[in-house]
Amino acid sequence: MSSLAPRSDFPILLAHPGLRYLDSAATSQKPRAVLDAISAYYSEDNANPHRGAYELSVRATERYHAARERVARFCGVADADCLIFTRGTTEAINLVASAWGRANIRSGDEVIVTGMEHHANFVPWQQIAFEQDARFRICELTPDGRIDLDELRAMLGRHTRVVAFNHVSNALGTINPVREIAAIVRERSDALIVCDGAQGAPHIPVAFDSLDVDFYAFSGHKMCGPMGIGALIGRRGTLETMPPYQTGGDMIEFVLDYRTTWNVLPHKFEAGTPNVGDAVGLAAAADYLDGLGMDAVRAHELALVKLATTALGDVDGIHIYGPPPEDRSGVISFTLSDIHPHDLATILDGDGVCIRAGHHCAQPLMRRLGVAATARASFYIYNDEADIEALLGALHRARGLFGYAGV
C-alpha cells in the first residue's frame, strides 16, 4: 500500500530519505505548495493589511481575506467572518473560555469536559470554572476509550453551562460522534458546546455548519499548514454578543478617551497585526488537502491504522489502547511489555522511526488508563506500508535489546 500524497511533495522527506515519520498527530510535515505560498506572500505581497493607503497593503488585505474564505470553505463554514484566526487550538479554546466564560459562567453553573481531553481543552475550563465559582465535572470513559454517553446524559441538566469535548482524541485516536453528542446536550441543557478539532480537521471532513456545535477549534500545523496559525469557528450570534478576548489595534472601531467600541467580526477577535503569511500558508494547505479529497485522506488513514493494528497486535507483550481501528483516526497508542515508552522511542529513532512517547498532554487520560505514558504512532497522507514495516521491525529490535525471547 503506497502513500496517498506523493512523498516527493514533502521536501523534508526528500531531505531525510530514511525517515519514517509517524508523529503527525504532534505536527504534520508540510508540502512544497504550502512553503511556496508562504514564501510567495512575503516575496510579492507583504505589507500590513487593513491600512490600505497604498496598493501593496490592499493586496495583503486581499490575500488575508481570501485565506479566510478558503479555510472557511475547507471547514464547511458559509459565513467566513465567523472564522477567527488564532495562533492555534490552544489560543482558540482560551478565547472561548475567557471571553465567553467570564461573561456567561456563574456561580453554581457546571462546566463539563471528558476524561480524554488534551490539556488544551481541559485546563482552560478547569481554570475558568474555578475563577467563576462554577463546578468542574469530568465525564468518564468506557473501557475501550470512548466518551461514556450514558454518564454524559446523567450529568446534563439546567446547571450545565458548557460541554467541551474533542472531535478526535490525540492520545487514543477515538473518533467521537460529534452530532450525536451535540444532540444529547441540546436535548437536556442549554449548554454551550465546544469541540476541540485539533485532531479532527486534519483527518476527517468537518462540515461545521451541520455539526451543531457552537465552537470548533483547530490548528494549522497538524493539517499541512505552518505552525502559529489556527482558527476558532463560532456562530455569528454568539460571537457578536461576546466581549473581546484581547484588545488593541485592528479590533477597535473608535477609541474615545474613556470608552472604546469594537470592530465587526472577525476583526473584533483578532487584536494586533494579523498573521497573514501563515494564513496564506494555511489556505494553501486547505487547497492541498482538498486536492487529495478529505474522504480519501480518511480512507487512507483507516487502511493504514487497520494494517498497523493487525501487524502490531501479533507482537508479544503489546497492548493497544482505545477502540477498534474502524473508530480511530490514524493513531495507534500502545505499550510493549515493561519497556518504557521513552526507551521505545529512542530505540525506534535509531531505526529512523519517529514516534511520540509520553503522556501526550493528556495526563487525566493517562491516569484513567493506569499508565504513566504510552507510545504513539500516528499516520498521515505521506505514510505507507513501508512505514508500518519499519515500525514493526524496530519494535522487534527493541524487544531483542531488552532481552525478550522470540525476536
Add this chain to the structure above:
Amino acid sequence: MPDVAELYQSLILDHNRSPRNFRVMADADRSVEGRNPLCGDELTVWLRMDGDTIADVSWMGKGCAISKASASMMTAAVKGVARDDAEALFENFHDLVTGKLGDDKVNSLGRLAAFRGVSRFPIRVKCASLAWHALHSALLAPGTSSAG
C-alpha cells in the same frame, strides 16, 4: 543517529530489570523526590547519614530504563561514601553524560562509565541525572523536599 546499543549497555539493562537498593528506608533521616514533568518520571531517594558519610541510601520510583538504572547504580556507588566524594562523583557523572568528561577521567567512574553513551543522546541526559539531582538536594538539606 548513534547506535542505540551504545546507550543500552548490558549493565544498564540489568539494573533496569533488577534495581538495587529499591526500597523505602524506614529509618532515613532525609528523603527527596525527583520529577521530570516532561515524561512523568518520578522517584524518591532516601538517605541515612553518619556524620558526613552516607551510611545508607535507597530509592523507589518509576521511569525509563535509563533513569531507573541510573538511580540503582548511583545508590550502589555512593553507599558508604563521604558527602564531598559523592558530590564530586555527581560532578564527574554529569560531565560524563553531557560529554564533557576527559577520557582519562572516565575510567575513574568505574561501573558508572556504562552511561557514557548518554552523551550521544542529549534528550536522555535528564533521565540519567534525575536521581543524582535528588541525591544532591538531599545532601544539601536535611528533611523532606522535592527536586527536579
